[in-house]
Amino acid sequence: EVQLVESGGGLVQPGGSLRLSCAASGFTFSSHWMYWVRQAPGKGLVWVSRINLDGTGTTYADSVKGRFTISRDNAKNTLYLQMNSLRAEDTALYYCARDRNWNALDLWGQGTLVTVSS
Amino acid sequence: VMTQTPLSLSVTPGQPASISCKSSQSLLHSDGNTYLHWYLQKPGQSPQLLIYEVSSRFSGVPDRFSGSGSGTDFTLKISRVEAEDVGVYYCMEGLHLPLTFGGGTKVEIK
Numbered sequence: 001e002v003q004l005v006e007s008g009g010g011l012v013q014p015g016g017s018l019r020l021s022c023a024a025s026g027f028t029f030s031s032h033w034m035y036w037v038r039q040a041p042g043k044g045l046v047w048v049s050r051i052n053l054d055g056t057g058t059t060y061a062d063s064v065k066g067r068f069t070i071s072r073d074n075a076k077n078t079l080y081l082q083m084n085s086l087r088a089e090d091t092a093l094y095y096c097a098r099d100r101n102w103n104a105l106d107l108w109g110q111g112t113l114v115t116v117s118s
Numbered sequence: 119v120m121t122q123t124p125l126s127l128s129v130t131p132g133q134p135a136s137i138s139c140k141s142s143q144s145l146l147h148s149d150g151n152t153y154l155h156w157y158l159q160k161p162g163q164s165p166q167l168l169i170y171e172v173s174s175r176f177s178g179v180p181d182r183f184s185g186s187g188s189g190t191d192f193t194l195k196i197s198r199v200e201a202e203d204v205g206v207y208y209c210m211e212g213l214h215l216p217l218t219f220g221g222g223t224k225v226e227i228k
Contacts, residue, residue: 035217037165045157045165045208047217061216095164103212104155104170111164 002026002107004096009112016086016116022079022096022109030054030074033099036081038092039111048094049081050103064090086116120209122220129199130228137223139192139209146189153212156185156194159222160205168207169194201227 008020022034036048049060049070058070069082079096093113097105119142129135145154156169167176169185172192182197196203204227209220 044206044222045159045210045219047219050217059215097165100167100170102151102153102171103210103217104153104167104176105157105165106167106170106176108164108166 004098004107004109006094006096006109006112009094009114011115011117012086013118014087014116017082017084018086018114020081020083020094020096020112020114022081024077024079024098027098027107029072029077034070034072034079035097035099035103035105036070036079037095037097037105037108038090038114039095040089040092043092046092050099051079083114086114088116090114091116120211120218120220122207122209122223124223125221126224126226128226128228129196131201132198135196135199135203135225137194137207137209137225139187139194139220141190141192141211143214144189145211145213147213152188154185154187154192155210155212157208157210157219158203158205159208160202163205165208170212196225199225199227 005023035050051070055072067085071080093111095111096109098107100106121140123138145152152172157165159165173185206222206224
């Protein structure tokens with residue numbers, strides 16, 4: 001089955017860290033750019049980061065630049081998001097998504113919830 | 119900036135619906151393609167791709183959904199709304215960084 005499955009979310013204190021994972025299956029992971037998109041409770045979709053095919057090219061939203069790091073392991077078919085210096089405003093459901101072409105995201109995971117609170 | 123209107127829409131089943139999305143800058147690439155995409159997030163679900171590059175329906179999307187527009191102004195139309203079409207619709211520009219979603223349009227059934 002073609003799918004993306006996120007994990008690693010949870011409750012963390014402000015200033016803390018978390019690493020999210022996204023396990024891909026059913027398709028050639030290394031052939032797709034990959035993305036993280038988040039959604040705060042009751043709010044809209046916000047792009048967070050993306051990574052190219054071999055992991056050598058990454059881009060970030062200004063709100064997370066310098067704090068978050070996207071990476072991938074094509075041998076393990078897994079996408080990661082290392083989140084440091086977390087803030088309350090980072091609280092959201094984090095989705096990983098696959099790019100079909102030019103940022104059209106054609107496959108999404110179910111999301112993993114990150115809650116930043118003391 | 120991507121501006122969607124209306125914020126919400128209540129539609130009688132079988133009636134049409136239309137959602138507007140305006141970009142603050144042109145989404146026309148020098149390759150001749152326009153990178154504007156539409157997503158639907160059904161209640162309690164992850165977003166799903168409906169339309170890519172203005173007017174191309176993604177695999178499995180019913181033909182009652184259509185997209186149109188150019189440059190900075192785009193429209194998603196549902197020719198005959200069905201109960202399964204409820205949710206929040208988002209446009210997203212795929213040309214510039216940061217990638218930006220519209221604020222969403224919530225469609226509900228009367």
